[in-house]
Amino acid sequence: xxxxxxxxxxxxLVLFVCTGNICRSPMAEALLRHNLPPDSRWRVQSAGLSAxxxxxxxxxxxxxxxxxxxxxxxxxxxxxxxxLVAAAQVIVxxxxxxxxxxxxxxxxxxxxxxxxxxxxxxxxxxxxxxxxIGGTLAVYRRCRDMIAAAIPGLIDFLTELQLxx
Numbered sequence: 001x002x003x004x005x006x007x008x009x010x011x012x013l014v015l016f017v018c019t020g021n022i023c024r025s026p027m028a029e030a031l032l033r034h035n036l037p038p039d040s041r042w043r044v045q046s047a048g049l050s051a052x053x054x055x056x057x058x059x060x061x062x063x064x065x066x067x068x069x070x071x072x073x074x075x076x077x078x079x080x081x082x083x084l085v086a087a088a089q090v091i092v093x094x095x096x097x098x099x100x101x102x103x104x105x106x107x108x109x110x111x112x113x114x115x116x117x118x119x120x121x122x123x124x125x126x127x128x129x130x131x132x133i134g135g136t137l138a139v140y141r142r143c144r145d146m147i148a149a150a151i152p153g154l155i156d157f158l159t160e161l162q163l164x165x
Contacts, residue, residue, distance in 0.1 A: 011042065013043045017024040021047055026077075027147055031151050040158075048078070055127045060132060060133075063140065080102070084107045090114065091113040120150040
């Protein structure tokens with residue numbers, strides 16, 4: 001019988017946040033999950049500040065990720081909740097406005113809320129990832145590629161975090 005004093009902590013959570021949770025944050029969630037090493041302890045989820053629960057990913061996002069071998073069709077949107085914020089060790093916003101709104105709603109998240117583009121060494125944290133909704137497949141591809149460019153830096157950051165086991 002396991003010793004209850006040595007129960008394992010839940011796997012740490014990375015939470016991506018955008019507006020509707022049907023384009024950018026699901027693409028980021030899927031791209032990070034796809035690129036994490038197999039032995040990674042991290043769980044990955046996404047949410048939206050104005051999401052309607054249960055919406056499918058946008059067709060453009062589905063197509064853009066299918067081109068790189070990732071199936072986004074199972075995704076269903078979820079709104080950002082206090083419970084998700086409390087569970088997340090790292091919150092990654094897709095724009096400065098998203099980060100600002102997260103912090104206005106959840107000031108305690110300040111120490112672990114980041115802008116995704118900050119992890120792209122070519123860009124730094126001064127650029128947002130624009131919403132591709134309603135755009136052409138080329139717009140979704142550009143969005144996917146901007147997200148993908150930041151994923152290696154984010155993985156390096158997550159690897160270096162010292163979290164309790």
